[in-house]
Amino acid sequence: xxxxxxxxxxxxxxxxxxxxxxxxxxxIFDLEDAVSPAEKDAARILVRSTMGHMDFCGCETxxxxxxxxxxxxxxxxxxxxxxxxxxxMVPKAGTAEDVRTVEAYVTRQEARLGLASGAVGxxxxxETALGVENAFAIATCSPRVRAxxxxxxxxxxxxxxxRTKEGREIAYARSRLVMAARAAGVEVxxxxxxxxxDDEGARSDALTAKSLGFTGKAAISPRHLAAINxxxxxxxxxxxxxxxxxxxxxxxxxxxxGAVALRGKMIDAPIxxxxxxxxxxxxxxxxxxxxxx
Amino acid sequence: xxxxxxxxxxxxxxxxxxxxxxxxxxHHLRNGDYVLNLVMEEIxxxxxxxxxxxxxxxFDVHAPLLRHIEGGVVTGVAASYISGGLGRAFSRGILQGExxxxxxxxxxxxxxxxxxxxxxxxxxxxxxxAMGNCTGKFGPSACGSLGYAFADARYAxxxxxxxxxxxxYPLQGWSISEDQVDYVVAxxxxxxxxxIVSGTTKMTRDPVGLLMASYAARVIEASGLLxxxxxxxxxxxxxxxxxxxxxxxxxxxxxxxxxxxxxxxTGCLVEMLRAGCFESLLDVQxxxxxxxxxxxxxxxxxxxxxxxxxxxxxxxxVVDSLDVVILGATEIDTDFNVNVHTDSSGVIMGGSGGHSDxxxxxxxxxxxxxxxxARMPMITDCVTCVSTPGRHIDVLVTQGGIxxxxxxxxxxxxxxxxxxxxxxxxxxxxKAEGITxxxxxxxxxxxxxxxVIGREGELLSSIRSVPQNx
Numbered sequence: 020x021x022x023x024x025x026x027x028x029x030x031x032x033x034x035x036x037x038x039x040x041x042x043x044x045x046x047i048f049d050l051e052d053a054v055s056p057a058e059k060d061a062a063r064i065l066v067r068s069t070m071g072h073m074d075f076c077g078c079e080t081x082x083x084x085x086x087x088x089x090x091x092x093x094x095x096x097x098x099x100x101x102x103x104x105x106x107x108m109v110p111k112a113g114t115a116e117d118v119r120t121v122e123a124y125v126t127r128q129e130a131r132l133g134l135a136s137g138a139v140g141x142x143x144x145x146e147t148a149l150g151v152e153n154a155f156a157i158a159t160c161s162p163r164v165r166a167x168x169x170x171x172x173x174x175x176x177x178x179x180x181x182r183t184k185e186g187r188e189i190a191y192a193r194s195r196l197v198m199a200a201r202a203a204g205v206e207v208x209x210x211x212x213x214x215x216x217d218d219e220g221a222r223s224d225a226l227t228a229k230s231l232g233f234t235g236k237a238a239i240s241p242r243h244l245a246a247i248n249x250x251x252x253x254x255x256x257x258x259x260x261x262x263x264x265x266x267x268x269x270x271x272x273x274x275x276x277g278a279v280a281l282r283g284k285m286i287d288a289p290i291x292x293x294x295x296x297x298x299x300x301x302x303x304x305x306x307x308x309x310x311x312x
Numbered sequence: 313x314x315x316x317x318x319x320x321x322x323x324x325x326x327x328x329x330x331x332x333x334x335x336x337x338x339h340h341l342r343n344g345d346y347v348l349n350l351v352m353e354e355i356x357x358x359x360x361x362x363x364x365x366x367x368x369x370x371f372d373v374h375a376p377l378l379r380h381i382e383g384g385v386v387t388g389v390a391a392s393y394i395s396g397g398l399g400r401a402f403s404r405g406i407l408q409g410e411x412x413x414x415x416x417x418x419x420x421x422x423x424x425x426x427x428x429x430x431x432x433x434x435x436x437x438x439x440x441x442a443m444g445n446c447t448g449k450f451g452p453s454a455c456g457s458l459g460y461a462f463a464d465a466r467y468a469x470x471x472x473x474x475x476x477x478x479x480x481y482p483l484q485g486w487s488i489s490e491d492q493v494d495y496v497v498a499x500x501x502x503x504x505x506x507x508i509v510s511g512t513t514k515m516t517r518d519p520v521g522l523l524m525a526s527y528a529a530r531v532i533e534a535s536g537l538l539x540x541x542x543x544x545x546x547x548x549x550x551x552x553x554x555x556x557x558x559x560x561x562x563x564x565x566x567x568x569x570x571x572x573x574x575x576x577x578t579g580c581l582v583e584m585l586r587a588g589c590f591e592s593l594l595d596v597q598x599x600x601x602x603x604x605x606x607x608x609x610x611x612x613x614x615x616x617x618x619x620x621x622x623x624x625x626x627x628x629x630v631v632d633s634l635d636v637v638i639l640g641a642t643e644i645d646t647d648f649n650v651n652v653h654t655d656s657s658g659v660i661m662g663g664s665g666g667h668s669d670x671x672x673x674x675x676x677x678x679x680x681x682x683x684x685x686a687r688m689p690m691i692t693d694c695v696t697c698v699s700t701p702g703r704h705i706d707v708l709v710t711q712g713g714i715x716x717x718x719x720x721x722x723x724x725x726x727x728x729x730x731x732x733x734x735x736x737x738x739x740x741x742x743k744a745e746g747i748t749x750x751x752x753x754x755x756x757x758x759x760x761x762x763x764v765i766g767r768e769g770e771l772l773s774s775i776r777s778v779p780q781n782x
Contacts (some may be wrong), residue, residue, distance in 0.1 A: 036684075036747055037520050040711040073747065215517075241519040245526075 022251035028053035029062035070102035112143035115160035146170030158203035171210035339369035344507025347436035364388030372397035399660030417622025420463030433468035444493025445486035451477030456598025462617030516550025525554030534730035542570035622669035631673030648702030
């Protein structure tokens with residue numbers, strides 16, 4: 020479950036060591052933009068050692084490696100792969116080829132290190148106009164791709180427009196990414212809200228992302244995590260409805276009925292699938308019911 | 313009649329100060345104070361020896377005092393707080409005797425009862441008139457409240473007011489009145505405004521501090537005490553300020569009108585007053601310019617003496633009416649004893665201030681501290697120095713979880729019910745040590761360099777010397 024993901028600079032020991040406490044479902048150890056070229060090696064070693072030493076108490080660890088057009092990305096992978104990151108975030112993914120380049124290297128290194136093949140997933144970071152236009156190709160280029168991630172800061176620079184709190188300038192990119200990811204059967208995560216002092220703005224931005232179909236949202240400040248987690252958690256009403264759906268389905272099966280109606284509406288396969296997802300999330304959050312449905 | 317004398321030296325002479333006597337100072341000018349150094353320089357130049365300096369706190373700016381100790385001018389030191397720069401020298405044993413630490417409430421009580429009598433009190437006053445009426449609310453060196461100087465003024469045998477802003481008689485809005493003052497000295501400057509109060513006290517942006525602050529606010533919300541008439545105290549540290557800000561959001565949202573906030577006052581608490589969270593502020597010390605301005609302008613913001621603030625066993629102390637206080641710690645042990653006097657090497661770098669007074673008085677005394685600082689875990693088996701006994705601490709808030717003193721089972725249940733991450737303090741200690749490892753014990757010298765005296769006058773702890781380069 021990744022309702023929220025928190026970016027943490029890879030060269031900040033105090034933040035890394037506290038990663039598990041900050042309230043995110045996943046943390047993204049950043050070796051890319053947050054780290055200056057002179058600090059790249061120190062950050063890489065620090066992130067590797069932290070991942071090897073610390074118990075993150077169920078908080079997933081993701082590493083943002085450097086882009087494939089830099090001299091760092093392979094060194095990043097070499098360092099963190101043995102520590103079993105949940106995902107590798109591949110920045111500036113403009114084409115499927117960018118992602119395949121990383122995939123091929125990860126596959127080679129997994130074999131060399133004797134790690135299970137295909138264990139590490141990739142999360143391309145779509146932050147260029149080219150990447151947005153190629154989103155579906157990127158999402159489907161490898162079984163390692165588990166999710167797409169929208170990066171709005173670089174994207175708006177590429178679009179030559181101003182990044183706003185309202186986010187109208189990224190509306191197309193958001194919808195395009197959700198569409199591509201869902202068509203490809205992978206998850207999709209929204210860009211961080213960057214005003215760390217605007218809690219209401221963060222909540223509103225998370226609600227927008229949720230309404231468009233995003234799986235979760237990233238943050239650059241722990242202050243925004245509670246709102247993001249709340250927005251991307253099922254409400255009590257949604258959970259109740261999901262259980263009602265599953266009970267109605269079970270009752271219909273017992274009675275040998277084909278079509279099932281609930282609250283005056285036909286229950287079809289997508290509604291059942293959604294109910295199953297809601298219940299799975301609720302159970303992961305400790306909000307589920309004890310009986311198995 | 314006019315009490316103004318020509319110089320500090322003349323005032324010292326007239327006061328009758330002799331070898332072996334005690335002089336006192338307040339610390340409202342904090343690290344910007346000139347007065348303690350000016351006075352001690354004159355005392356040394358006059359050839360006096362064997363004096364005791366009783367200051368409500370000593371800061372790094374008072375480093376010249378070390379020279380007077382080495383020269384035998386000063387042979388005794390008493391304070392409620394000593395900052396790290398001076399603390400290191402005391403920890404090395406610069407004083408032949410022992411530093412006496414008392415709490416902010418214990419110090420005035422000991423002065424009043426004659427346990428630590430003061431012969432001459434030198435009171436730095438940002439504004440005064442020729443008869444000695446004085447205050448901290450006005451003048452170029454305005455520091456706000458003079459709360460820690462009241463007992464000195466009232467009980468010292470002689471009182472000298474030193475000011476850089478001599479105003480016409482009668483001074484408006486005095487804090488200390490002329491009937492307590494013997495001499496007035498005008499000097500060019502009593503302090504450096506930059507070191508006296510900060511322009512603004514800022515909330516932390518550190519994610520770990522913010523996390524602890526949000527837990528702290530939620531603990532208060534869940535405690536059952538956050539209702540009409542709520543009273544509150546917190547420090548000026550980044551996480552404490554953030555906790556106050558989060559608390560303000562809760563109080564405004566729930567339309568809760570508290571009674572008072574007390575202690576050292578920051579702009580953050582002034583904001584809470586203005587937002588309707590409290591009826592009044594009870595101010596023993598101002599931490600920033602916004603607090604100074606509010607004390608001057610807003611009648612709801614009242615100056616209180618250290619006696620009224622925190623003296624134990626007095627006819628009434630504000631701390632005894634406190635619901636919640638947020639405190640810090642350099643170390644806390646598994647019995648909830650707190651150290652705020654020394655660092656992890658045992659070097660003096662602080663003091664109780666109002667820590668143990670408020671902990672003893674408040675219904676809930678909450679310590680906020682990170683699980684570790686750099687590589688040192690903060691929770692230990694046994695603190696190097698007991699500043700505040702664990703029986704007065706109710707709850708410890710860290711980024712990794714919240715531990716409730718077993719004696720407060722009801723609070724523990726309430727926090728659990730609110731979904732807060734409550735765990736045993738030993739679990740928290742193990743969690744921290746899982747990351748930092750368990751530190752080796754630090755070796756200490758045989759000599760006792762300081763005594764920590766509890767608010768009731770009892771010996772709480774003896775601080776031992778440390779090697780030259782620990």
